[in-house]
Amino acid sequence: MRMSKLVGRRIKEDPKDSKTISHKYLIRGGYVRPVSAGIYSILPLGKLIIDKIEQIIREEMASIEGQEVLLPVVLPADLWKESGRYESVGAELLRFEDRNGKAMLLGMTHEEAVVHLVRSEVSSYKQLPVMLYQLQTKYRDEARPRGGLIRAREFTMKDAYSFHTSQECLEEYYMDAHAAYERIFKRVGMNNVVSIEADSGMMGGKISHEFMAISEFGEDTIFISPDGSYRANREVATSSIKFEKSEELPLNKVHTPGHKTIEEVASFLNKQPENTGKAVFYVDGEQNLIFAMIRGDFEVNESKLQKIAIAYELNFADDDAIRKAGCEPGYASPLNIDPEKVKIIVDRSVAESSNLIVGANEADYHYENFNFDRDMPEGVTVADIATVRAGDPCPLTGEPLLMERGIEVGNIFQLGTKYSEAMNCAYLDENGKSQIMIMGCYGIGVGRSMASVIEQSYDNWGPIWPITIAPYHVQLCALNRNKEGVAEAADKLYEEFLAEKVEVLYDDRGEKAGFTFNDADLIGIPFRVIMSPKTLAESKVELKRRGERDALMVDLDQVVPELQKLIAEEFNKYE
């Protein structure tokens, strides 16, 4: 490709308001352009990278016997009503009507569509297991897109769905898919991706893993043990923290005028936050009040609480709702509370500690020496609803947990029969008996992966693309092309590259050296060949790697074979 014709200009200044490295460089390098909030056009350089990522994914899906399909983007609402998700998924599902007034939607994930296909095409155990996947545009009407391609509304996703006759078969395949994912991220050039235990959210099912590209701009918080054996999303992470009981002291009501927060009460009574119990009120989707009780030095983990409370939705309760249940905001207490009116869930940090300071359910009063076993009314649930903190002991090793940020680039789920049962996706077994299929699903964000590679591979001048997904392998720069036969020699070398099928981007614009090099850095191609009157006088060219300052002088007639060798070596690093 000749750069004089390449669409997608490089931009000298950072786009305003962009925070993440990948967002800046994807815009500045001419890879993508914003069209609307969270909606992007992919330009030629970006498309080449995307295609290469997709090709790697296709090869690895083939290695686990995936069959590529293409399901519709626009789906009838009826299909999603079958699974129940038309109602259960929120506003991020874009719903609309067609000209006949029929309810339609834009697919944000394709369990329903693939089940629709499989239930009519697959009817025998002999056809199972089977996996179908696609690379397709998804649309999610995100409340707040951010970070360029890291959270877009329209994006390309590889989504795969497997169907099995048994849980064992699913689990075995799940491990194969997990291994394929590790190969994909390695080959794509993300050098720091970890798979972690995750919450399955709206997808349903029990076991799921997220593949996290470690990055300071990641939206998720994850906890990892120092030896790497334990890795979990904050939403589900647990710790083996121990609580100590001491001799129970008598309950004592104290006057605490105006002191509502944990910090205020603790310092007023000369105690630490860990000597207090904190009450947090939530309402679920049906406006039922939930009273969560946790030790003052912990935060409630809403993902855990949501699961334990079996609530579709959780919001902080307002003061009116709290008063209606007979509680005093700021001084709420597990004592004197009616378990009939409120669902009480107590974290084990409270149940296993002694002599805590808790509210008295009366303005300006607290109790000292609350002891769960002695003082708590009947009918409460004790569970782990705490958010793990950096340094808390790992549940496996007991070592202090490390906290990292990560970008979720992939996600795999053991779905079970959630969709196949609701949508009657069945097959006949050996005995001619109808059985429900067991499903798994496996996603990768393609554009997000491209952005994540930049987050892990860049310098002050631009991205440094791994050879496996670089838009081209070689950039040929001709300096002073109007002098001493440079243009002719560079054109000739370019033709040689093309003839030898070397992927080359040819800067034939005749710009000044600085301009040329800065553009080349923003394009981030792994190898750079520089030709100028100086090098041509010796029948040589300069050969440089992106990100390195030192150049190698190579004879003009040796450039092509030398580069072919270097490119092959470079590819080997990613196998």
Add this chain to the structure above:
RNA sequence: CGGAGCGUAGCUCAGUCUGGUUUAGAGCGCUGCGUUCGGGACGCAGAGGUCGGAGGUUCGAAUCCUCUCGCUCCGACCA
């Protein structure tokens, strides 16, 4: 969906508070000519704008008021 900010040339922005020397500007980018030529050169000449949109106030609105649309950031949410 809450909070904050911003919409003026392709991009980054000044001008808005205090309406009138502004005939709407600068830098970068773009076109032409010339000089330069190894890490974003320079001169000259150009093209490019309904100042996000609608309504209002006024002799006069990019500037003041009302409504509206869009974008960004923080939070909530998020397979």
